[in-house]
Amino acid sequence: MTSIRTWPARLFAYYRAYHQPSPLLLRYICLFGLVGYPLLYLLRFVKGGTGYDDFWLRLAVVASLLVLLLRDLWPKALKAYYLHFSYFAVTFALPFLFVFTSLKNGGGPAAVGNTFMAVFLLILLADWRNVIVMLAAGIGLAALAYAVLDPAPRLPMDYVARLPVLLVGVVGGSLFKFALEEATAERVRQAYASLAGSIAHEMRNPMAQVRHSLENIRQALPLPSLNAQTHLVDGRAVDQLYRHVAHGEMAVKRGLQVIAMTLDEVNAKPLDASRLGCLSAGDACSKAVEEYGYANEHERASVQLHVREDFFFRGDETAFVFVLFNLLKNALYYLPASPGLRIEVTVAGGEIRVRDTGPGIKPDVLARLFQPFRTSGKAGGTGLGLSYCRRVVAAFGGTIRCDSVEGSHTEFTLAFPVVAGEELxxxxxxxxxxxxxxxxxxxxxxxxxxxxxxxxxxxxxxxxxxxxxxxxxxxxxxxxxxxxxxxxxxxxxxxxxxxxxxxxxxxxxxxxxxxxxxxxxxxxxxxxxxxxxxxxxxxxxxxxxxxxxxxxxxxxxxxxxxxxxxxxGRGKGWLSGRRFLLADDNAYNRAAVGGYLRHAGAQVVEVGSGDAALRELAGVDLFDVVLLDIHMPVLGGIETARAIRGADIAQSSVPLLAITAHADPALVAAGREAGFGDFILKPVEAPLLHEKLAMLMGVEPPQRAAPAAPPAPAGALLDENRLMGYVRIGMLDELVEEFLPEIDRLVDRLQDAVDSGDLQEAIDGLHSLVGMSGEAGAQALYRHARQTYIPMLEQHVWPASAEWLPRIRELAGQTGTALREWAAEARSRA
Missing domain, CATH: 3.40.50.2300 (Response regulator)
Incomplete structure (x- = not known):
């Protein structure tokens, strides 16, 4: 039973393997069928042909081929069944249709020819196993349909008599295709073997340099010992170690460039035009000559650079330097056989010439020098280097040519359009x-x-x-x-x-x-x-x-x-792909904290209450961290945290971060018990916020930046460091236009609470003012409001001095004036 169940799966696996590398073959046959089936129908019936009218059958075939052709428009869930549908569509379009119509038309030479064409097309579209199965299924179903649907079915003997020939054609065509595939595979294997051998040869020199550098490092290190002791290395030895490391890194870089160049050339990868900039020919050539991975000092001494007339051209420095690397490598190849060889790199007149005094190149080789997989006779080369050079130079709008005289010299000339002075x-x-x-x-x-x-x-x-x-x-x-x-x-x-x-x-x-x-x-x-x-x-x-x-x-x-x-970690991006839920009843505090998160690339969902936070967590969207303000009406931060931890939802264990203006030991203990992973005080500082979020998410935190300026003096109205943070994230205008009016509104709210003797309303108003003033960088106002708020919160009594509110109103007015002036100056600097 197991073998019966797995046989169709194994058979279809061969069909999948035949088409999975690329669906192009199926697409081409669809295009051929979409044109061919209607055209053959018109040729038969428009020109007075007779016989069975298979219009609706051909229409069904064309529809199935059109569905195959439009695979890119299929729903994602259905694309997994594309090859299954193609199996049916091909069987239906080729053996079934042609055999059925041939039987309906009573056989004849045209029927035999059509059937042979269908069989050979089928041989192109599947492996031999599936060709047999698809033929058997298509012919059998066609015969069955003919027997059932035709009122007077008869077997056309001339058609049947040619079935042995058809069988021979299937076997012969399959054998021919099998032999062709084997020959192609062997050529591919040989090409890969040749390419692998060439890359190995190209990598031998860089790897030898790495080994040489490691050997020099080993010799420079102190003798090993099992005893814990301090080894002293003098300054000269340290400098030598760094030189060996630098040479090793250059060799590794050279090897990686060989691999990258080979892959780019094999895949014909185009250069990214967005990377092209104005290059100084002299500087670029100097960099190539200095950074080339020379095997020894003799090689380095053989290369000379002459910048007679510098010019600028449009190009990519990395790609250009590698072009020069290729030309230097080609020339240095002959140095062991010609110790007196000299290589001159000359920059002048919009051209860069690389000339060597090597053995030269034969004329017949010179004619095909820039073709892929062609070499000038050097053993072990990939034959891709000069092809790559030509493609890079052409991408820069330039040309490369080679002039050589056997026994005298070889000179490569790179000519580029010179960037005009005005453009430069x-x-x-x-x-x-x-x-x-x-x-x-x-x-x-x-x-x-x-x-x-x-x-x-x-x-x-x-x-x-x-x-x-x-x-x-x-x-x-x-x-x-x-x-x-x-x-x-x-x-x-x-x-x-x-x-x-x-x-x-x-x-x-x-x-x-x-x-x-x-x-x-x-x-x-x-x-x-x-x-x-x-x-x-x-x-x-x-x-x-x-x-x-x-x-x-x-x-x-x-x-x-x-x-x-x-x-x-101050730039955008380190929180990309992360989602945060931020709950705070004060929209302005949410705007500030949300701005820090969005500036780092995060997605932020803001809500104004604990209830709303619970509703968001009950949805399908997942969050990395939930930030909860502790002091919120109805359902505060601690109550919300307890509800989250006790809820039967997928995110009941989501990390929680508490935001609070005051965190005494009792509050911290209650928060920890409720499920908070950490606390952050208002006003929220972006670097500290990032560190705490990284800790809660279990990722590496961004390096915390040193302060850009000394802390503001204790009596200063504004915290300019904080204000510069708003400038960086583009929230300065919002700060002035929205935060300042809200601060004035909160001061009026405090006045109403005092007039009505409502202590709790005053505490709530001060809580909001502390958060607002801290976030807005109103340093003096924040400090005075906080010094008033904490005793009122803890002791639940009015301040002893009646001057606390007039002082708050005075600081609010001074802050507004100072902040508007600072913002105007910041805009003028920008």
Whole structure:
């Protein structure tokens, strides 16, 4: 019984395997049928043909083929049955239709020809097992339908007599197709074997470099020991270790580029046009020559770069550098056999020429040099490198050609459309404007012992409208960092008293707490591949090579600032895909907290009561965390938490975060007992909110940013740090237009409560005012309201002094004026 049940499944598995890689074959036969079936019908009947009128049968076939063709419009649940339906449709459209109409027409040469055509089409559409089954099913059902539906069925003997020929055709066609598939598979296997061997050959050099670097690292390490002891490594050995690591990383990068290039070329992957920008030919060639993974110093000394006339072209730096890598690799291949070989990379006149004094290329090879899987005779090459180069250069709007003389030289010439001066200046102006938006009013500290370089760097940065301070060495820099806050530090690495690495260590270890998370960029003369490894280990966010033009310096600083912002978790995105339920009876508090969450990419559902929160949790949508205000009317936060934990719903165990203006030990204990995982005080600070949410969700929290400026003085009306947070998330206008009127309304509410002697109403009003003023950055008002609120809440008595309310009204008025002025100034800066 088991074999009977599994036989159809195994048979259909062969059919699925035949079509699953791609449904194109079925789509093409559908198109062929949608045209062919109506056309054959018209040829038979429009031109006076006679015989059985199979109009409705052909219409059913065309309908089934049309359904197959429109697979993309099928409901998702039905797409799983596409191949099942195609099995029926093909059997119906080919063997059934042609055999049935042939029997109805009494056989004849036309019937035999049509049947043979149906059989050979079927051979193309299925494996031999399913061809036999589909033929048997189609012919059998057609014969049965003919016998049942025809009033006088008869067996056309001429048609039947040709069935053995049909059988021979099925067997022969199936064998031919099987042989063809085997031959194709063998060619594919050979191609893959050749490609795999070529990639292995290409990877041999990078892997050898990695092994060489690891061997050098092993030799530089102290001798191993089972005893716990401290091993001292001198500075020179540390520097050597970093050099070996840098060389190893370059070799790995080179290997990954070989793999990426091969896959891109095999798949004919187009370049992303959005990545194209204005490149300096001289800078791009210099980067390629410096960063190429040379096997030894002899290889490096064989390559010379000459920038006679720099120009700008449109391209992608990574792709272009790899093009140069390919050309250098091709030339260096002949170095062992020709120790005196020289390679010159020349930039001039809108062209980049790579010329080597190698053995040259034969004319017949030169004619097909840029074709895929063609090599110039080098053993083990993939034959994809130059094809990739041509495709990349063409994507940049350029051309590549090769001129060679056997026994003399080979020269590749890359020609690009030169970016016009006006367009270049427009691009530079756009980049500068974008950098100004990033650095406007930012504080930058330039640390450099060379006064001339400090002055030049200062001039390059002042155009960005930032505040620039200078320090002559690391010691002066630490003094500045301990007495103020900075958004970015640009530090030379080689300085007296305290070098750049020591400065980075002091900064990241917290010796200047307010600047622990400040963006740090190195200014260095070391080779880029070495500087990258060393500065990353030291805690720098980027590095810029000396000397540097303004455009390069600004680009590096902008990239470093973006990387630092991302590492702090302050940018949008770290909560993408997360859903939060926020319950607070005060719509303005909800707007502030919800703004922080949405700015981080979260989806937020806001409700104004505990009852509404319970209704949302009873629905089908799931939440990652529920945030509940403790003090809400009717059903407070603690009562809501108890209801959630006791409810028979899927989210009864959802993490809960309490939001409260005051959290005494009794409240915390009651909240923990009710099911809260943590508490956060009003006004809610975004970094702390993110940390608590990450803890409740069990994920890695974003790095908490150091404060951007010192805390506001105790007597200050406004908390400017908090207000800058509203600027970043785009809520400044909402703060001024909605929060301030609500604060005035709350003050009037307090006056009404005092006039009527309603103590509880006054406590409720103060609770709302504490939350509102804290969220709005009204620091002085918040502190005074909170100092009044807590004793009233705990002791349930009116304040002893009658001046508490006039003072609140006075601070509210002063806050409104100060906040509107601050917002106007912030808008003007933007």
């Amino acid at each position: 200046r427009a691009k530079q102006a756009e980049a500068t404007a974008q950098a100004r938006r990033v650095f406007a009013d930012r504080r930058v500290l330039v640390v450099e012992d060379d006064a001339a370089i400090r002055a030049a760097t200062r001039l390059k940065l002042l155009e960005l409208c930032c505040v620039v301070r200078e320090a002559a060495d690391g010691v002066e820099a630490m003094q500045a960092l301990q007495s103020g806050t900075y958004d970015l530090v640009l530090a030379d690495l080689n300085m007296p008293r305290m070098d750049g690495y020591e400065l980075a260590d002091a900064l990241r270890s917290g010796r200047a707490p307010a600047n622990r998370g400040t963006c740090l960029v190195a200014y260095t003369s070391e080779p880029p591949h070495l500087a990258r490894v060393k500065t990353q280990s030291a805690g720098f966010d980027g590095f810029v090579s000396k000397p540097s033009d303004q455009a390069t310096l600004v680009r590096v600083l902008c990239d470093a600032m973006a990387a630092r912002e991302a590492s702090r």
